[in-house]
Each structure stands twice: as structure tokens, then as C-alpha cells.
Amino acid sequence: MSPTPAPGPPGADDAAPAAPAPLQFRDPARARALVAALARLTAHRSADDPLSIMHVCGSHEQAIARFGLRAALPRTLRVIMGPGCPVCVTDAPEVDEAVALADAGLRVATYGDMLRVPGSGRSLADARAEGARVEVVYSVTQAAALAAEAPGEPLVFFASGFETTAVATAAVLLAGAPSNLFVLSAHKYIPPVMEIVAEMPDTRVEGFLAAGHAAAITGWGVFEPFVARHRIPVVIGGFEPLDILAGFARLAELVRAGEARVDNAFPRMVTRAGNRRAQERLWAVFEPTGGQWRGISRVPNGNLRLRPAFAHVDARRRFAREIAAAEHAVAPGREECRCGDIMAGLVGPDACRLFGSACTPATPVGACMVSSEGTCRIWFQYGGHPDLGGAGS
Amino acid sequence: MSGPDDRIALRHGAGGPAMRALVASLFARDAAPDPDVVGLDALDDGAAVRVGARWLVFTTDAHVVAPPFFPGGDIGRLAVAGTVNDLAMMGATEPLGLSLGVIVEEGFARGDLERIRDSIDATCREAGTRILTGDTKVMGRGELDGVALHTSGIGFADRVVRDHELRPGDAILVTGTIGDHGLAVLAHRHGLEVGEALRSDVAPINGLVRAALAAGGDAVVAMKDPTRGGVASALAEMAAKSGVGVLLDEAALPLRPAARAAAELLGIDPLQVANEGKALLAVRGGEEKAVLEALRAHPLGRDARRIGTCTAERPGHIVLDTGFGRRLVAEAEGELLPRIC
Numbered sequence: 195m196s197p198t199p200a201p202g203p204p205g206a207d208d209a210a211p212a213a214p215a216p217l218q219f220r221d222p223a224r225a226r227a228l229v230a231a232l233a234r235l236t237a238h239r240s241a242d243d244p245l246s247i248m249h250v251c252g253s254h255e256q257a258i259a260r261f262g263l264r265a266a267l268p269r270t271l272r273v274i275m276g277p278g279c280p281v282c283v284t285d286a287p288e289v290d291e292a293v294a295l296a297d298a299g300l301r302v303a304t305y306g307d308m309l310r311v312p313g314s315g316r317s318l319a320d321a322r323a324e325g326a327r328v329e330v331v332y333s334v335t336q337a338a339a340l341a342a343e344a345p346g347e348p349l350v351f352f353a354s355g356f357e358t359t360a361v362a363t364a365a366v367l368l369a370g371a372p373s374n375l376f377v378l379s380a381h382k383y384i385p386p387v388m389e390i391v392a393e394m395p396d397t398r399v400e401g402f403l404a405a406g407h408a409a410a411i412t413g414w415g416v417f418e419p420f421v422a423r424h425r426i427p428v429v430i431g432g433f434e435p436l437d438i439l440a441g442f443a444r445l446a447e448l449v450r451a452g453e454a455r456v457d458n459a460f461p462r463m464v465t466r467a468g469n470r471r472a473q474e475r476l477w478a479v480f481e482p483t484g485g486q487w488r489g490i491s492r493v494p495n496g497n498l499r500l501r502p503a504f505a506h507v508d509a510r511r512r513f514a515r516e517i518a519a520a521e522h523a524v525a526p527g528r529e530e531c532r533c534g535d536i537m538a539g540l541v542g543p544d545a546c547r548l549f550g551s552a553c554t555p556a557t558p559v560g561a562c563m564v565s566s567e568g569t570c571r572i573w574f575q576y577g578g579h580p581d582l583g584g585a586g587s
Numbered sequence: 588m589s590g591p592d593d594r595i596a597l598r599h600g601a602g603g604p605a606m607r608a609l610v611a612s613l614f615a616r617d618a619a620p621d622p623d624v625v626g627l628d629a630l631d632d633g634a635a636v637r638v639g640a641r642w643l644v645f646t647t648d649a650h651v652v653a654p655p656f657f658p659g660g661d662i663g664r665l666a667v668a669g670t671v672n673d674l675a676m677m678g679a680t681e682p683l684g685l686s687l688g689v690i691v692e693e694g695f696a697r698g699d700l701e702r703i704r705d706s707i708d709a710t711c712r713e714a715g716t717r718i719l720t721g722d723t724k725v726m727g728r729g730e731l732d733g734v735a736l737h738t739s740g741i742g743f744a745d746r747v748v749r750d751h752e753l754r755p756g757d758a759i760l761v762t763g764t765i766g767d768h769g770l771a772v773l774a775h776r777h778g779l780e781v782g783e784a785l786r787s788d789v790a791p792i793n794g795l796v797r798a799a800l801a802a803g804g805d806a807v808v809a810m811k812d813p814t815r816g817g818v819a820s821a822l823a824e825m826a827a828k829s830g831v832g833v834l835l836d837e838a839a840l841p842l843r844p845a846a847r848a849a850a851e852l853l854g855i856d857p858l859q860v861a862n863e864g865k866a867l868l869a870v871r872g873g874e875e876k877a878v879l880e881a882l883r884a885h886p887l888g889r890d891a892r893r894i895g896t897c898t899a900e901r902p903g904h905i906v907l908d909t910g911f912g913r914r915l916v917a918e919a920e921g922e923l924l925p926r927i928c
Binding site for chain 2: 225259262266267319336435
């Protein structure tokens with residue numbers, strides 16, 4: 195078996211004299227070589243029985259979609275987006291809590307793509323259109339700055355995101371946030387949900403591409419117990435197109451060789467131990483707790499809640515009365531949403547009756563149609579069916 | 588509980604499908620066909636009425652922008668350029684004059700209003716036009732955010748250039764770098780320090796368009812300025828109205844390094860971002876080289892490029908060849924929001 199070509203600096207003969215040299219990890223010629231390697235590595239499979247690989251990261255899906263990789267991949271390889279979009283797996287009752295706080299007149303700040311996620315009924319964008327004060331922030335630091343600008347009134351930061359984003363929330367709280375900043379944590383932790391997907395009876399996942407930025411914090415060693423238990427290989431992948439293709443190729447090699455192990459295809463960022471200081475901060479502020487992931491199931495240790503030492507910034511404690519008023523009645527039609535099956539890799543969006551008709555980006559039913567990282571949104575906008583043809587064809 | 592469509596949301600003003608649906612359902616109804624009028628139902632850049640052998644082109648724009656002063660421009664320049672450019676997109680490149688409505692919030696600094704006026708005057712001079720008539724209103728504090736402008740403009744065109752005449756094989760040209768205005772304003776608004784290199788492209792481009800029309804004549808079959816919604820929405824609208832698809836070459840898209848960096852940082856597709864000094868042109872019959880040469884000879888068209896081709900496949904859709912594969916180009920649905928990670 196020929197070794198996977200590794201991303202590297204383009205050779206002198208790759209660069210056309212007139213055009214600027216392609217970025218190191220965006221070299222189409224190397225991408226074509228990796229796609230050819232993937233075709234060879236999966237040649238023994240068929241379009242009806244493709245090698246099924248799952249990634250668990252919205253940034254991976256964004257890159258795959260943005261660079262049109264699905265249209266270039268061999269039909270013998272199936273790439274599934276798992277529950278890797280933090281916005282999509284935020285449970286409707288969690289959104290309801292934020293909406294209730296906004297309805298109660300509190301200032302609520304959150305990330306841009308959380309704004310339109312429907313709760314059981316309404317989204318924060320709906321609340322804002324009706325007069326609630328909802329601010330979009332780019333970072334927890336910006337939320338802290340907003341709180342500092344108006345010290346007289348509380349500001350609730352509706353914090354979503356996986357361990358990557360939770361570390362930032364933790365760092366701001368540890369550094370001493372303004373006393374009027376409160377956190378409504380919808381933070382989630384990825385490793386436990388991989389267990390859930392691997393244990394689903396209908397799962398066809400033969401390998402996982404793990405998110406490089408999350409692994410930069412946790413270290414790739416965090417996946418070793420998972421691999422030992424489930425005998426499914428995990429490869430850590432970066433986010434440039436060549437990183438992703440190289441990650442797929444490495445997974446195809448491991449599956450073909452029957453090797454269940456963790457392999458680091460993002461060594462320029464990720465070590466086995468990870469970022470210990472970030473881990474210390476994360477676990478000083480948050481503790482894992484079981485929680486519902488939207489459409490998936492209850493995930494033991496899948497949610498991150500504030501530790502008792504941070505009870506004074508916990509919006510769920512400080513505004514318990516307002517949160518108790520949250521409406522959780524599920525709007526009609528929502529129960530048909532198949533986001534959960536789609537995120538578990540059991541079906542594609544076209545298997546959902548709502549997809550493209552009742553559920554579109556303008557009228558999203560499920561969170562998967564809201565977030566720019568959601569599978570349904572990406573299929574709707576970029577075209578999920580890989581029949582657009584390869585580059586230059 | 589109220590439904591999501593009972594109230595106007597920000598996405599209804601974002602230049603994408605929601606805005607087109609709102610305008611089409613609310614305002615552009617029941618127009619009787621009239622060969623001598625291009626009216627509201629056409630949802631083009633402006634209206635046109637036949638007057639003798641020529642067409643009188645008329646267009647109107649409301650302008651709000653936060654903040655009113657931004658890197659590379661201000662609301663005054665935006666208002667004049669927006670109206671002049673909409674006239675030019677219909678083929679009227681010598682605007683006869685503009686009207687200007689000014690609505691100001693109580694407490695707005697007079698000095699800022701003077702700066703906006705000076706900018707309006709300077710931009711009018713650049714475009715070879717002037718303000719012919721105007722109106723001013725003051726609203727109470729909190730009833731308006733700072734200042735809003737409203738401009739209208741008129742001009743004659745010998746031939747009205749529409750936005751729905753694309754056919755398979757037509758070349759799609761853009762007159763310069765894309766995404767500069769929207770990314771400069773977004774980066775400024777979100778407090779991202781990306782340096783001086785990222786500035787709005789806001790400018791009147793009627794002179795540039797005049798040069799292109801002089802070089803290409805009737806071969807310039809369609810024009811549109813990719814303002815709100817960016818190149819993605821402008822092309823999607825042109826393609827859908829014309830019943831063609833468009834294949835774009837990502838490597839050919841002119842993009843400043845600072846704009847590329849800001850787009851990556853914010854997680855925003857530069858194709859979805861507003862431009863305020865650019866035009867998309869569809870050119871037929873192999874005349875694109877002559878048009879490109881004319882564009883590049885003009886100071887505002889130096890970065891003009893051919894970025895794509897109209898196709899018979901996938902009518903109404905824009906397909907992007909990324910060099911790695913292909914994907915559909917998405918239209919912005921609602922405000923452009925930075926992604927979480």
C-alpha cells in the first residue's frame with residue numbers, strides 16, 4: 195500500500211509563474227493526489243456499501259462544503275456529519291431558558307448562529323423582533339465588555355459550544371468577570387457523544403475524524419479509551435482541505451488494515467497530552483453532567499455545567515424564577531424533525547419529510563437547518579448530492 | 588404565540604430570498620404589462636419609462652448604516668453612489684440629478700451632518716451630478732438611530748439594460764474586488780482590528796459603466812450591482828430571472844488579502860457580502876475581452892475579471908468550482924453573523 199502523500203510545501207514546478215503560489219494547505223494538485231489515493235484505498239468497496247466515516251465538527255463540515263470536497267470524493271466513501279454542531283445539539287429547552295430570560299427583560303448576549311435556533315416555540319431572534327434585548331457577540335470577552343459598559347444591569351451570556359469554546363468562557367470567569375455578567379451554560383463535551391453514536395444499533399460508522407482544535411485542548415490521548423472499547427479508529431484532523439483529505443485517507447488506511455488506533459494527522463497543533471493549562475481552566479470552572487442533546491439522546495457527561503464555586507455567576511441559579519417561566523410546549527410540526535437521526539448518521543436530510551419544504555433556512559424547523567454548520571442547512575445551500583462534478587470538469 | 592412571519596425581521600432586509608419575497612408579496616403586485624414601462628414588478632435596479640426615442644430611468648433608495656462613518660466612506664457617499672449606480676445599472680450613466688431626504692435624530696452633532704453634506708457634495712462631483720431638491724426632518728431622541736438618508740435619481744438611457752437577459756455561454760464579469768464594503772463595515776462593527784487595508788469600496792461607478800457600454804455596446808446584455816446580499820444574491824436573482832445557471836471559478840474571484848483574512852476570521856462568505864462600488868456584467872458573443880480592457884483602463888476597474896460563465900444546467904443556481912470540487916453558492920439568509928467556532 196502506498197503511503198498517504200502528506201501535505202507539504204508546493205514544489206517549484208507546481209506554481210504557475212503568473213499566479214501567486216497556492217497556500218500550503220490549499221494546493222489543488224495535492225488535493226487531487228489525495229482524492230486519487232482515497233479512490234484506491236476504497237476501491238474494494240462499492241457505492242452501495244461505501245466506507246462510512248463520521249466527523250463530529252461543524253468546522254469540518256463547513257470546510258468540506260465550502261471547498262466542494264463532497265463532489266470530488268469517490269462514491270465508495272461516505273462522509274457523515276455527526277453531532278458536531280454545537281448549535282444543532284443545543285436542546286430546545288435550553289433555548290427556551292434563554293428566550294424566557296430575554297422575555298423577562300434581561301439583556302441576553304449570545305453567538306450569532308444561536309440567534310435563530312428555535313426553542314420549543316420561539317427563537318431568540320423571534321424574541322428580539324418582539325422587543326427583547328438580545329445582542330450578538332463574537333466572543334465571551336465581548337460579552338464581558340458589554341456587561342462592563344452597563345454595570346447597573348445584569349447581562350446573561352447564553353454560552354454554547356464544545357470544549358474549545360467552553361475554555362474561553364472558563365478563562366474569562368477565572369480572570370474575574372464583571373459582577374453583572376451571568377452565564378447560561380449550554381456548553382457540551384464531545385468525547386461522550388462518540389460513545390453514544392458508536393453504540394447505536396444501526397450505526398454504520400467505521401472511523402471517526404476528530405476535531406483538531408478540540409484535540410489541541412484535550413490531547414489525542416483522550417480518545418484512546420474509546421478506541422479500546424469500540425475498536426473503531428480515530429484520526430485527528432485539521433481544517434484545511436488537505437488536512438481533511440489526509441485525515442480521510444489515513445482513516446481509510448487504518449480501516450483497510452483492520453487497525454483500531456488513534457492517529458494524529460494534525461501534529462502541527464495537537465499533542466497526546468494536549469493543552470494542560472486549558473484543561474485545568476476548563477475543569478476548574480465546569481463539571482460534566484448528563485444532559486439531553488437535541489435529537490440524539492441523553493448523553494452521560496455530555497453537558498458542562500458551572501461548578502458550585504461559580505454559583506454566583508450561574509444564570510440558572512440567579513434567575514431561577516424567570517427560567518421557571520420558560521415555555522416548553524412543542525410547536526406543531528416540530529416532532530417530525532429528523533435532525534437527531536441525521537446527526538447520528540442514520541439517514542440523510544432527504545429522508546426527512548420536512549426538508550426543503552416545511553423546513554428551509556428561512557423557516558427552520560430543526561436546528562440543523564439554522565446553523566451554518568448544520569447538515570440540513572449545508573445540504574440545502576451547498577447541495578448535498580455530490581453530482582456537481584469535480585473541479586474543472 | 589405569534590408566528591415567525593407576523594413581524595418583520597432583519598432577514599427581510601438582507602437582500603436575499605426573504606427580502607425579495609417580502610417586496611414581491613407586499614408591494615410589487617398586479618402590474619398590467621406595459622411595453623413602455625419597466626416597473627416595480629420587474630424588481631430591477633430601477634424603473635424606466637419610454638419618453639420619445641429614449642428611456643427616462645428613475646430610482647430611489649433608503650440608506651441606514653451603523654456606524655454612519657466607516658473605513659472608506661460614510662452614509663452620505665453611500666447614498667449618492669447607491670442611487671447613481673442603480674441608474675447606471677439600467678443604462679443611465681449620466682444622472683440628471685438627485686433628490687435628498689435627510690432624517691436626523693434629536694441631538695445629532697451638527698458637525699457630523701456637515702461632514703455628511705461635504706461627502707455628498709464631493710461624491711456628486713465625482714459622479715457628475717448634483718442634488719436638485721431635498722427635505723429635512725428631525726425626530727425625537729430614540730425615535731431613530733442617528734441619521735437616515737433617502738435619495739432618488741433620474742437619468743436618460745438610449746437602451747435600457749435589464750438584469751434578466753442572460754443566456755448560456757454569456758461571460759460574467761465583475762468590475763473589481765468583491766466584499767470590501769460589507770467586510771469593512773462588519774469588521775469595524777465587531778471591533779476587529781484588521782488594519783487600514785480593509786476599506787469600503789463605496790464609489791459612483793457610472794463613468795466606469797459608461798466606458799464598458801461604449802466598448803461592448805449591445806453585447807453587454809445585463810448588469811446588476813452586487814450590493815446587499817453580495818455577488819451571490821445578485822447572480823442568483825439574474826440567473827433565476829433568466830432561466831440559466833452560472834458556473835463561477837473561485838480562483839478568478841478578485842479578493843483583497845485583507846478582505847480574505849477578515850472573511851476567514853468572521854466565518855463569512857465574501858460572495859454574500861455587500862459591495863458599493865462594483866457591477867456584475869453579462870457579456871455575449873466573445874466581446875468580453877473588449878469590455879474587460881475598457882474596464883481595466885478606468886481607475887475604478889483595474890481589478891476587473893471574468894469570474895464565470897452562464898450555463899444551461901441548473902437554472903437559477905450558482906455553482907462554484909473551488910479548485911478542489913464544486914458546490915452550490917448559498918445566498919445569505921438574514922443578517923450576516925459571525926460563526927461560533
